[in-house]
Amino acid sequence: MSNTSKTSSGPSGSGLKKSVTFLEAMAIVVGMIIGSGIFLKPGIVLASAGSPWLSILAWVAGGIITLASALSVAEIAATIPKAGGLYAYLEDLYGEVVGFLLGWVQAVISYPASVAALAIAFASYSGYFLPMNGIQQKLLAIGILLFILLMNVISTKYGGIIQLVATAGKLIPVVGIVAFGLISGTQPGFAGVSGLTAGAAGFGAAILGTLWAYDGWIGVTNMAGEMKNPAKTLPKVILIGVSFVIGVYVLFNLAIFRALPFEQIVSSPTPGADAAQALLGSGGGAFITAGIIISVLGALNGYLMTAARVPQAMGERGIAPFSDFLRRIHPRFDTPANALTFQAALAIIYIFSGTFNTLTDLLVFVLWIFFTAGVFGVFILRRTAAPSAGRYRVPLYPVTPIIGIAGGLYILGSTLTDSPGRSLIGIGITLIGLPVFYYMKRRTRRTP
8 A cells, every 4th residue: 555545445445544433423414414404494395385284294204205215225325335325325236337427426516516505605694794795705615615625634533523513503593493482482373374274286395395404414325434333333323313303303393483473484585593583582693693604514514524435436446537636545644635625626616606506406306316216226235135134224114215215206206397407407417427437447447
């Protein structure tokens, strides 16, 4: 092993130091799911559902679909605990081409565009306390991104500490609103709307809104190569983390319904901030905005940390352009410094170009195809991998993965119906990876 590059070893398929603890993995799950959505989505979900109780039911239903998907993917993660997460699973289950296409869109577009969007969101919410023009916001976004990059390059442990602190910090305003909301003697959000009901389309739209808010948990699987016992750790953190978020979301919405009238929740673009102001007074807006800033910071750190593991894993397999560069582990810090820098550089380009939201919107349909295929993969796994003693297996099989697949198909159908043009463009962007894949296959012999 040279002093400039460390290659894969062991079942995890990663030469990275196994330094990610159970708590840090849990913080990645919770921190990547809970972003700004919980503070902004309640009104949208309520408007679609038509009543507070149906809205709560939609949050529970979305959580059950997410949990079913998570429990299913956890069985795959326990059997194939490789670095790269879903990219590695699809490669094993469906073949190199399918795995490469997911890795292609994740490494080149999806992850860095999401990182750029979160960095801009951090700067935008910071404008509440420090007014800035557009250029200043972009500079602050790049500054916080470079700080997160530096911490993750120096040590994965630093990235884990940031994730733990940010996740704890983002829960403070949520817990505050829940605590004050649930002990509030009034409940205007529940008053006078008990007779309202939503049709199937409205309730379905409400569930769709919650599913976006639950997105992000699968990023923790990218870190499998840096966990001491990923086959046991991943199922536990996924189960506990997603279940915890479901509880938080339900309680948060109950608190909002006890703090604000129905009409105000539906009409407000920031119901979380309005609820904080109603419960905590004039400082409530600043309190919730600070919470959102911390929440976005945690999501930004989680996305950059997990994003780098995909191109690094692709580099180890020799199927990505510049594989020798991407696979290298820093000789001193034992971190995927090159892959981290690659993701951050692309994110900075997207920040300056302003294309990050467009790119993420274009890839929603494609990413959910891969994600749904990942959940379906548990059926393939049951046929191809013999069960071993003590290995985690998804409960209530086959009902659980069927629920997860149904949720994925619903999102795909809704996205294709609402945005057929963008969906087709997303497929086209993905297929651009095919000539890249076949070129790399001819150029490089894949290392087992």
